[in-house]
Amino acid sequence: MQGRRLDKAFFEADSLEVAQNLLGKIIVRQFDNYSIKRYRISETEAYRGEDDLACHAAKGRTSRTEVMYHAGGKVYVYLVYGVYWMLNFVTSETNYPAAVLIRSAGEITGPGRLGRELQLDKTFYGEDLSTSKRIWVEDDGLKAPVYKAIPRIGVDYAGEWAQKKWRFVME
Numbered sequence: 001m002q003g004r005r006l007d008k009a010f011f012e013a014d015s016l017e018v019a020q021n022l023l024g025k026i027i028v029r030q031f032d033n034y035s036i037k038r039y040r041i042s043e044t045e046a047y048r049g050e051d052d053l054a055c056h057a058a059k060g061r062t063s064r065t066e067v068m069y070h071a072g073g074k075v076y077v078y079l080v081y082g083v084y085w086m087l088n089f090v091t092s093e094t095n096y097p098a099a100v101l102i103r104s105a106g107e108i109t110g111p112g113r114l115g116r117e118l119q120l121d122k123t124f125y126g127e128d129l130s131t132s133k134r135i136w137v138e139d140d141g142l143k144a145p146v147y148k149a150i151p152r153i154g155v156d157y158a159g160e161w162a163q164k165k166w167r168f169v170m171e
Helices: 015-022 111-117 156-163
Strands: 026-030 036-048 075-080 084-090 098-105 135-139 147-150 167-170
Touching: 015 036, 015 098, 084 111, 098 111
Parallel strands: none
Antiparallel strands: 026 036, 026 135, 036 098, 036 167, 075 084, 084 098, 147 167
């Protein structure tokens, strides 16, 4: 079922709000062969600002984090372990680096597996979700799901920031 594409305004809000509001929304991916698949977002994780030691922007503005300083609604992908492309959506306003990591969608659990399923690569970096023909997010009008907030994972190096309950999982 096709839904309404989310516009830039949806993503130009605080990353905590966007992370929660993305739950139940649909990632739409049109592949190179023009086939289209839809994946319902079931787990997200918020990162916000240079003060957040778990956020890549905690180290400042770099070529890697540049897109995080743009207005919300862009794709931020990065490679981990030289294998997995992680899908993030930039949030907030220009010059405030924030993003939401998409951890799971549909039957695909784990951000690395999701990146592989979506066939992400570095060409997605900076893609505009409001105009892209390859990837976007839709709202199919279903009721907002019930979810729980839990601490982020994989960011133990961030001290107290690792304990922030900024990971949101549909129940």
